[in-house]
Amino acid sequence: MVDIKSLIIPLIVIVGSFTAAYIVSFLVGLFSRFTNRTKITLDDEILNAIKGPVRLIVILAGIFYAVYLVEPDLKIDGISVVEIYVLFAIFVGAYFLSKILTTMIAWYTTEIAVKSKSKIDNTLFIFIRRIISIIIYVVAVMIILSRLGIEISPLLASLGIAGLAVALALQDSLSNFFSAVYITIDKPVKVGDYIELEGGLGGYIAEVGWRNTKIMTLPNNIVIIPNSKLSQTIFTNYNSPVNEMSIIVQVGVSYNSDLNKVEKVTIETAKKVLKNTEGGVKNFEPFIRYHTFGDSSINFSVILRVEKFVDQYLVKHEFVKALHESYRKNKIEIPFPQRDVHLKK
Secondary structure, eight states: OOOSGGGHHHHHHHHHHHHHHHHHHHHHHHHHHHHTTSSOOHHHHHHHHHHHHHHHHHHHHHHHHHHHHHOTTOEETTEEHHHHHHHHHHHHHHHHHHHHHHHHHHHIIIIIHHHTTOOOOHHHHHHHHHHHHHHHHHHHHHHHHHHTTOOOHHHHHHHHHHHHHHHHHTHHHHHHHHHHHHHHHHOSSOTTOEEEETTSOEEEEEEEOSSEEEEEOTTSOEEEEEHHHHHHSOEEETTSSOSOEEEEEEEEEOTTSOHHHHHHHHHHHHHHHHHHSTTBOTTOOOEEEEEEEOSSSEEEEEEEEESSTTHHHHHHHHHHHHHHHHHHHTTOOOOOOOOOOOOOO
């Protein structure tokens, strides 16, 4: 029979654990007031995540110690109170590690990814958080089983075989998933970028999921590409490194033209178009480069600059109209295709 006097100290320990839990909770809240003043919010997120669990752990630790004081040799199915406390500590450590890592990933998706305009599908990050939690808990369970004297080598072998079978069955899905991780980290593309694939298909990146990437084409159709295909194909990103891009318009003038005058009129027209057309880079100095003696004309390139990929269509449209009018006013001829035929007598 347990002596009543021997229960006084354990009861004091239990009451003290509740008091300590309250003090720890108060200190965490007090510390959070200082972290709220920092620019980064990660510390606040971590404190909010562990505040409740820390309070519970302090209380349970007090209860464990109180039980140990009452019955140091107490065993449950052959496991001592001390060993139970150690196993509990291992599980708690796994829980804290999982909580902190998943909180950091959640913070990244809501803070860093948003501020850097990285709109990678949140489903990918949710999946990563779950995978991390599963791995941590599996390792913790393995350690606990090992301490309980359970042979884990056959279990590891079984898990390895099962994992290999699952990996083979989900080979394509895993390939797409890791390609999505690569796209997330390396960022060759991001949502909103206009890309053109090796085969000529082009469009805006609408969504990058954990398996597929969706591309919105200019005709307003969605093209779905597996991430593994996108990571292996050659493509041009028209928004990288900057949105601005140069465009080239090919023009030809008659052999009778004054090329200096042609250059002057063309550049003046191009400047007006860039200045007055939406999407044109206002401060860009357009220029021309003569390059070919054609069959019917002297050909040259006009280099303009637009703010983003789709702006080129309107700028080209306005430039062609304005250049045609300028050439007409300045009597500069854009010749039709023609050939000279010489007849021998």
